[in-house]
Amino acid sequence: xxRKNILWGLFLILAAIxxxxxxFNVNLGIPDNLPVWKILLAVALLFVVINEAxxxxxxxxxxxxVFIIMLFEGEIxxxxxIESGDLTSxxxxxxxxxxxxxxxxxxxxxxxxxxxxxxxxGEEVVFTGEEAKEKFREIKNSRSVYYVDCSEPINKDIExxxxxxxxxxxxxxxxxxxxxxxxxxxxxxxxxxxxxxWIVDCDIDNNLGSLKMNKPSASTEISKRIKIxxxxxxxxxxxxxx
Numbered sequence: 313x314x315r316k317n318i319l320w321g322l323f324l325i326l327a328a329i330x331x332x333x334x335x336f337n338v339n340l341g342i343p344d345n346l347p348v349w350k351i352l353l354a355v356a357l358l359f360v361v362i363n364e365a366x367x368x369x370x371x372x373x374x375x376x377x378v379f380i381i382m383l384f385e386g387e388i389x390x391x392x393x394i395e396s397g398d399l400t401s402x403x404x405x406x407x408x409x410x411x412x413x414x415x416x417x418x419x420x421x422x423x424x425x426x427x428x429x430x431x432x433x434g435e436e437v438v439f440t441g442e443e444a445k446e447k448f449r450e451i452k453n454s455r456s457v458y459y460v461d462c463s464e465p466i467n468k469d470i471e472x473x474x475x476x477x478x479x480x481x482x483x484x485x486x487x488x489x490x491x492x493x494x495x496x497x498x499x500x501x502x503x504x505x506x507x508x509x510w511i512v513d514c515d516i517d518n519n520l521g522s523l524k525m526n527k528p529s530a531s532t533e534i535s536k537r538i539k540i541x542x543x544x545x546x547x548x549x550x551x552x553x554x
Contacts (some may be wrong), residue, residue, distance in 0.1 A: 319406070323359050325354050354380050371417040378409040464489030472500040472547070479504045485526040487536055495542035497521065497549055504540070506553045516549065522552045 330348055357376040364372040381388065385399050394400075399405075456477040460466055463483040470479065470493065477500065481487070484507040495502060495516065506512055516523060520542035 315429070326355065326414065371413050374409045374412040378405050379441065381405065406531045451549055458541050460491075460493070462487035462491070466493065468493045469490075470498070470502070470542075471496040471498075472502055473498045474500050476501040477503070481505065481507050484510075487538075489536040489538075491538045492515055493538065493540045493542075495540060495544075495549065496549040497542070497544045500547045500552070501548045503550045503552060506538070506551050508554055509535050510553070511537045512551050513537055514551075515539065515541045517543045519545045521545060521547045523547070524548070 330352060333396065357380050362371070362378045364376075375469045380397070380404065382405050389399055455475060456472065458468075458470060458477060458479045460468060460481050461479050461483055462480060463486040465488070470477070472495075479493075485508075487510075504512075512525070514523065514525075523544065
């Protein structure tokens with residue numbers, strides 16, 4: 313079970329117990345002028361602080377801590393013998409939290425390696441530190457193979473982020489000559505194995521990358537065309553006619 317689920321499970325149970333006791337006027341030593349909702353909110357914020365500290369996201373603890381102080385500002389002022397009952401303005405508290413958050417973030421994340429990938433359901437997952445470096449190496453060294461069936465209408469999207477990929481065409485003799493492939497190549501290498509006799513109509517936006525066409529040594533009769541569009545961002549796209 314995830315640590316986060318345990319913490320929030322404990323909090324919800326504690327919240328339920330406190331609400332039940334409050335319903336029956338059992339205060340457990342809690343001062344009468346201290347609302348139960350303040351205690352519950354403070355405990356929730358404390359769990360956030362503990363969870364972020366465990367994950368070493370220290371820059372994320374300041375706002376919850378400042379909110380806890382703001383919740384009990386009157387009680388803290390009483391303990392410090394401040395007659396006004398106010399420590400400072402709410403805007404000052406928020407400014408302090410903001411400055412501490414940004415300053416700590418700049419110090420802790422200076423030079424920290426982060427890497428973002430998309431999961432199978434399309435959500436972005438961010439990796440940091442050694443885990444990010446390992447995930448970067450895994451993707452960079454990965455190799456994908458795509459087989460395009462020419463017996464069906466070709467309208468395919470291919471996205472490669474780092475790593476490498478090869479694209480092969482099967483049942484080429486059944487190709488109708490109206491196919492289209494869109495490729496999104498990002499810091500990767502993509503090799504298209506084009507059947508002999510095909511012409512590639514290439515309309516790819518090349519951004520700091522390279523495009524290369526390797527034609528067969530022997531001349532062949534040209535009969536069919538395929539359109540390949542998309543973007544090549546700091547990658548390499550190669551067409552090999554076979």
